[in-house]
Amino acid sequence: MTARFSLASLVLLLTLLFAGAALAVKPDEVLADPALEARARTLSEQLRCMVCQNQSIDESDADLARDLRVLVRQRLVAGDTDRQVIDYIVSRYGEFVLLKPRFSLRNALLWGTPVFLLFAGGIFIVLTARSRRSTATNALTAEEQAELDTILHRD
Amino acid sequence: MVETGHFALVLAFALSLVQTLVPMFGAHMNNQKMMAVGGPVAVTGFTLTALSFAALAIAYATSDFSVANVWDNSHSLQPLIYKITGTWGNHEGSMLLWVLILTFFGALVAAFGRNLPAALRANVLAVQGAIGATFFLFILATSNPFARLNPAPIEGRDLNPILQDLGLAIHPPLLYLGYVGFSICFSFSVAALIEGRIDASWARWVRPWTLVAWMFLTGGIAMGSYWAYYELGWGGFWFWDPVENASFMPWLGGTALLHSAIVMEKRSALKIWTLLLAILTFSLSLLGTFLVRSGVLTSVHAFATDPTRGVFILCILTLFIGGSLALFALRASRLTAGGLFHPISREGALVLNNLFLTTATATVLIGTLYPLAVEAVSADKISVGAPFFNLTFGPLMVPLLVVVPFGPLLAWKRGDIFAVAQRLMAAFAAALLAVLVTALFIDGASVFAALGVGLAFWLICGALTDIAVKSGFGTVAPGVMLRRFAGLPRSVFGTALAHLGLGLTTLGIVGTLCFGTEKILSMHAGETVQLSGHMLRFEGLYPAQGPNYSEDRGRFALLGADGSTTAVITSAKRSYPVRQMTTTESGIKTIGFSQLYLSLGDEGTDGSVVVRLWWKPLVTLIWGGGLVMMAGAAMSLMDRRLRVGAPSRRRKSAGAVPSASLL
Numbered sequence: 096m097t098a099r100f101s102l103a104s105l106v107l108l109l110t111l112l113f114a115g116a117a118l119a120v121k122p123d124e125v126l127a128d129p130a131l132e133a134r135a136r137t138l139s140e141q142l143r144c145m146v147c148q149n150q151s152i153d154e155s156d157a158d159l160a161r162d163l164r165v166l167v168r169q170r171l172v173a174g175d176t177d178r179q180v181i182d183y184i185v186s187r188y189g190e191f192v193l194l195k196p197r198f199s200l201r202n203a204l205l206w207g208t209p210v211f212l213l214f215a216g217g218i219f220i221v222l223t224a225r226s227r228r229s230t231a232t233n234a235l236t237a238e239e240q241a242e243l244d245t246i247l248h249r250d
Numbered sequence: 251m252v253e254t255g256h257f258a259l260v261l262a263f264a265l266s267l268v269q270t271l272v273p274m275f276g277a278h279m280n281n282q283k284m285m286a287v288g289g290p291v292a293v294t295g296f297t298l299t300a301l302s303f304a305a306l307a308i309a310y311a312t313s314d315f316s317v318a319n320v321w322d323n324s325h326s327l328q329p330l331i332y333k334i335t336g337t338w339g340n341h342e343g344s345m346l347l348w349v350l351i352l353t354f355f356g357a358l359v360a361a362f363g364r365n366l367p368a369a370l371r372a373n374v375l376a377v378q379g380a381i382g383a384t385f386f387l388f389i390l391a392t393s394n395p396f397a398r399l400n401p402a403p404i405e406g407r408d409l410n411p412i413l414q415d416l417g418l419a420i421h422p423p424l425l426y427l428g429y430v431g432f433s434i435c436f437s438f439s440v441a442a443l444i445e446g447r448i449d450a451s452w453a454r455w456v457r458p459w460t461l462v463a464w465m466f467l468t469g470g471i472a473m474g475s476y477w478a479y480y481e482l483g484w485g486g487f488w489f490w491d492p493v494e495n496a497s498f499m500p501w502l503g504g505t506a507l508l509h510s511a512i513v514m515e516k517r518s519a520l521k522i523w524t525l526l527l528a529i530l531t532f533s534l535s536l537l538g539t540f541l542v543r544s545g546v547l548t549s550v551h552a553f554a555t556d557p558t559r560g561v562f563i564l565c566i567l568t569l570f571i572g573g574s575l576a577l578f579a580l581r582a583s584r585l586t587a588g589g590l591f592h593p594i595s596r597e598g599a600l601v602l603n604n605l606f607l608t609t610a611t612a613t614v615l616i617g618t619l620y621p622l623a624v625e626a627v628s629a630d631k632i633s634v635g636a637p638f639f640n641l642t643f644g645p646l647m648v649p650l651l652v653v654v655p656f657g658p659l660l661a662w663k664r665g666d667i668f669a670v671a672q673r674l675m676a677a678f679a680a681a682l683l684a685v686l687v688t689a690l691f692i693d694g695a696s697v698f699a700a701l702g703v704g705l706a707f708w709l710i711c712g713a714l715t716d717i718a719v720k721s722g723f724g725t726v727a728p729g730v731m732l733r734r735f736a737g738l739p740r741s742v743f744g745t746a747l748a749h750l751g752l753g754l755t756t757l758g759i760v761g762t763l764c765f766g767t768e769k770i771l772s773m774h775a776g777e778t779v780q781l782s783g784h785m786l787r788f789e790g791l792y793p794a795q796g797p798n799y800s801e802d803r804g805r806f807a808l809l810g811a812d813g814s815t816t817a818v819i820t821s822a823k824r825s826y827p828v829r830q831m832t833t834t835e836s837g838i839k840t841i842g843f844s845q846l847y848l849s850l851g852d853e854g855t856d857g858s859v860v861v862r863l864w865w866k867p868l869v870t871l872i873w874g875g876g877l878v879m880m881a882g883a884a885m886s887l888m889d890r891r892l893r894v895g896a897p898s899r900r901r902k903s904a905g906a907v908p909s910a911s912l913l
Contacts, residue, residue, distance in 0.1 A: 121851065122772050122860060143633045148547075149491045151635065154484060194635030196620075205620045205634065209613040209642050216605045224593055 120153065124161070126168055135168050138180055142167070143194050151194055163192075252317055255305025256396035259346075262298040262353070263386035265291050269356070269379030273372035277444075285368050288375035289360035295382065296350075296357035303350045306395050307337045316402035319343065319395045325408040325828055327798040335418045336409040341543065342395035344422060348539070349385045351423075351430040355459075356382065359434060366455065373441030374434075381433055384566045392559045408798065408828035417477030421470060425497060428467025429535040432504060434459040436532035439525045440574050443581045448525060453515035456528065458887055460511055464504045465883035471497055472876030483834035483849040485864045487762070487872055490639040492547045495618045496538030499611050503531035506607035509600045517597055517662060519590075522582050523604070529578060533571040534611070540567050546622060592664040599657035599665075606650040613642045651705055651756065655712020658745050659719060673719050677711035693765060702760030709753030713746045744886030748879045755875030758843075761868030768865075772858040778809070782865035784846055785809040786819070791859060799826045801835070804850045804859065808839060821850050843868045 120139075126132040136153060142163060144155035152160040152167075163184065170180045184192055196202045235243070269291045276284025306319070310333050315321040323340045324333055338347040356378040363371045389395070438456045442448040474497070479487045488494065507527040514524045541547055544560030591597040617634045624632050655677060659670045685704035693699045718724075720742055721735035767782045775790035789805040801824040808817040821837030839846045844867045851860030 120770055122770050125770060141637050143635060149489070149633075149635060154486070189631075191631040191633055194633050195637035195641065196632050196634060201624070201630075202620075202632070205616055205638075206642075208616045209609055209646065212609045212612050213605070213646070216609060220601055220605060 120164065121161070124164055124168065126172065131168075131171050134177060135164070135171055138167050138171075138177060139164055141181070141194055142184060143192050145188065145192060163188075251305050252309055252314065252396050252398070255302040255309075256394070258298040258302040258305070259386065259390065259396070262295050262302065262349075263383060263390060265295040265298065266353075266379045266382040266386055269295060270376050270383055273379075274376035274444075277369040277372040277376070280369070282368065285372035288372050288379075289363075292353070292356040292360040292375050292378070295379075296353040299346075299350050299353045303337075303346055306343060306346060307334060310334060310337045310343075313406065314402075315404070315406050316398055316400070317395075318397045318399045321399055321403050321406045323409050324406040325798055326405060328409060328414065329797055331416075331419065332409055332414045336413070338422050339409055339413045339418050342389070342393045344426075345385065345389050345393050345543075346395055347422065348426055348430060349382060349389065351426045352378070352382050352385065352433060355431060355434050359437075369445060370438075370441055370452075373444050374437045377437035377440045378433065381437070381570065384569065388559075388562050388566065392562055408826065411799070411824065411826040411829060411831050411833050412481060414798075415477065415481060417473065417481065421473045421477055424466050424473055425470030428463050428465075428470050428504075429497070429500060429538065431459065431463025431466060432500060432507075432528075432532040432535050435463070435507065435528040436570075436574070439528040440577060442525060442585075443574075443577045446581050446584045448521050448585050450515055450518045453511050453524065456524075457508075457511045457515055460504065460508050460528075461883050461887050464501070464508055465880050465887075467497070467501050467504060468876055468879050468883070471501055472873045472880075475876075476873045479869075480836050480838060481833075483836050484862070485836070485847045485849075485866060487759075487869070490617075490636045492618050493542055495614050496541050499534040499614050499618075500531055500538060502607055502611040502614065503527060503534050506604045506611070507531050509603050509607075513597050513600050517591065519597055520601070520604075521585050525582070525585070526578060527604075527608075529571075529574045533567075533574070534615070536567050536570060540564060541618070591662070594660070594667050595665045596657065596660045596662045599653060599660050602653060603650065603657065606646055610643055610646045610650075613646060614639065617642070648705070651709060651752070654709055654749055654752065655715065658716045658742075658749070674712060674715055677708060677715045680711040681705070681708035683707075696764055699760065699764035702764060703757065706753050706757035706760055709756060710750055713750035713753060716746045716749070717743070740889040741886045744882045744884075744889065747882030747885055749882075751875040751878030751880075751882060753875070754871045754878055755873075758868050758871030758873075758875060761844075762866050762872065765867045766865060766869075769861075769863045771861055771863075772854055773861045774856075774858045779861070779863065781846075781863050782867075784841075784865065786846075786848075786863070787815075788859075788861065789818075791853075794822070796824070798828070799824045801825065802850075804837070804861070806837060806848060808846070819846065819848060821848050823850050840870060843870050843874070845869050 120136075126135060139153035140151050142152045144150045144152045144157050144160035144163070146157050146159050147155045150160075152163045167180055167184070170183055175183065181193070190197065196205060198206055269288055272284050272291075273288035275281070276287065306317075308314075309317045309320050310324055311330065313320065313324060313326045313333065315324075319340060319342050320336075323343075324336045328336070336343075338344045356375060359366075359371070359374055359378065363374070366374070435456050438452065438459070442452055474494075475487050478489070479485060507524065510520050510524045510527055513520045540560070540563040544557075544563055546560055617638055621632050621634050624630055655674055656667070656670055659673055660667070681704045684707035685700045688703045689697075689700040717735070717738070720738055721731050723731055726734070769779060769781050771779060773779065773788040775788055778785055778787045780786075785808070787807045787809055789807055792803045792805060794801050794803050801822040803820050803822045806819045806821070807815040808819060810816040817839055819837040819839045820835075822835040824833045824835060825831075826833070834849050836847055836849045838848075844865070847864040847866055849862050851862060853859045
């Protein structure tokens, strides 16, 4: 469901998307328990279909995505917590499967940049504003002050 | 004709070199004649590029399969409109559209820039020419759309079925007008750096270009989002795909530029920052072109196996981004700082806007590039997808949206935050009411939903408050108020409309995400299904034949309260024999601002068919808000102050500063 901003990748992407030309989640996959199914859907949105370009298994029609969707549901039915399901899938397929990378040292730059920029930018703005205001208030030299005084006291 | 097009393209390349070198040396040596060369050359270059583009379009329209590009992307049975839009529905053709728009903007500067200082105009055209030259060379060397086939094939290979849609006619041209429009801001910035001079009048020239580019980019993104929504068949409107991000980053940067240019024009402050933003915004456009054109997105390794195009664009990227930033580092210190302001002021609010928007841009940038970087330096691969962006971009947007209504009401230089808060009391009350109504009557379970609706109403009512306050609502007599309202500068309406559009888009997003419902089921003909109070009956599948496809149409009857059919919704599965591809045509029924959306899945052995059905409340506001934002930009462009010629008349009559002219 990407808006396509370039035709080349668009074509590529959409060709991949349409490879199966069906819908993602199929009726026979849906769990009877609505609470479990809702959890399965939320988890599916966080997991990548590894043969697609930037699609979660929830949206993909690929066979691999279907296998993963079924696997997620099996683990949930077996009583796993959300975290255990994710850990299980990552242990089998690697971190590539996560659409939201983990908070790890390798991903520090990824997660840190937005926070760092916001604070660094904020501090920079405050400091610049301060220094410029202090230079502005010191703007009058002694001669200027004297001249100003004569003007002000002319009457 | 085809060879004429190719020849025109070569000539346009040669002219772009002239356009780069002659005016720039002219400006350097203060030679009026050399500087004057830029204008006519830019116009001629545009004419030649247009000729070249027309030649390719005619080859497409007449299905001339002796041209390899046409053979690869067209078919004689396609409807004429898709034959023509197919011209830019491929790599080579879309690059030709890219340079066509680039030279078009160059020609506009030449045509409307008569009252620019000669040296500035010459330098702007020279930089514009340089960008053109590299892209002409790129097309001629790696992506020639005019290559011939001998013997000519009888039939073409068809345009990708997904692109056989009206969206292709509108989306890429709008998007490129936006993308490439920022090249003008870039050229103005580089020209200012070359001259080492920048003033408020510079901002007055740059602002309309930014507005034009921003307006088209907004339209292009909104159009692309809607296209994806109805074409892809599962009703999403934004995917955080790298290809989307490639266009979203220049939009975010351009939005920041739009706001900082106001400060620069009105108060002569933030000069250096505005200049840097103009450079960065176009750099992001170039980066987007690189990401999308080089194939690097599929995989770093796929890029490495066929790197010709990618490396070429990477060189262009390095040349322009590196060159302009180096120039910036060398020259920026020469530019003098401008007016002072108190932190609580219109300027302060706009600085805050810029802080959040640039951080958001950087977030999208790093999220898009990080997987590539990880893959390039290690054997590992990671994915960065929607959950990452929702978690980082979302929180950055919320505080920004909260302060938006304050901005336009604050005074320049030193504002009174309490007075502004008082004026916004009504808007705040409306937002609070929206939160309570949502929590009590619609969805008490989701705090996010209630606050989201509140935020949207805060934005919408804040924008209306801006107009009300500036017309003197409640403080002057109704007649005076009407006169004031009519006399408000167009840019005030522009600001209010753009912010209103932002509120509408927010409302659409919150409505769709929080209150949307979905059903997936197998249906037999004659069965009914109910979703969020709407009753649908599946009438069955009917085969049909299109010009170059066959399809199975699923008909659904929308039933009224008495069981009678009030509307028919059709969703289809199309099969295109030439490419052996199938597409899903979603069935959409708009009810108020909301939509019922359904698409067909596989057929079962027992004659049933899988149906996926969505109720998408307020979803049309997402794109409607985009249109309102565009209207806001158009309104600002009509402002007296920005209209071509108006300032120069004033200059003549009042003998004011010579730099008060425009464009």
